[in-house]
Amino acid sequence: MGENSVVIDIARDLDVSPAQVGLAWLLAHSPNTLLIPGTSDIRHLDANLAVRDITLNPESVTTLDALGAATTTAPIEAPRWPAEAR
Known part of the structure; x- marks a missing residue:
């Protein structure tokens, strides 16, 4: 997600780091x-661990x-195995 003013504001409100906000967002x-x-x-x-x-x-x-x-910028797709590896 990168550091962004929105993330920084949320982190400040919670008294945590922006990185912790990112991890908490994933867990949410x-x-x-x-x-x-x-x-x-x-x-x-x-x-x-505090997240x-x-x-x-x-x-x-x-x-x-x-x-x-x-x-x-692009849809995230799961990696695909080459046909010969299946």
């Missing part, structure tokens, strides 16, 4: 989503959905 779509963010040190791990306690309100989710849709 399905509670059984498995996030595997890159973690370079223990502080990042702690910040990533489980962040609840975005429905307005924020809708706003972030619109932001995500506006920044997507």
Whole structure:
């Protein structure tokens, strides 16, 4: 999603980082989503684990959905195996 003033504002309101807002937004779509963010040190791990306690309100989710849709330039398709690999 990248850092954007909307994301930054939501993060500020929740007293979390913009990256945590992005992860919370992904979790807001399905509670059984498995996030595997890159973690370079223990502080990042702690910040990533803290996302489980962040609840975005429905307005924020809708706003972030619109932001995500506006920044997507092409439909996302699942990778396809070549015919010879099937």
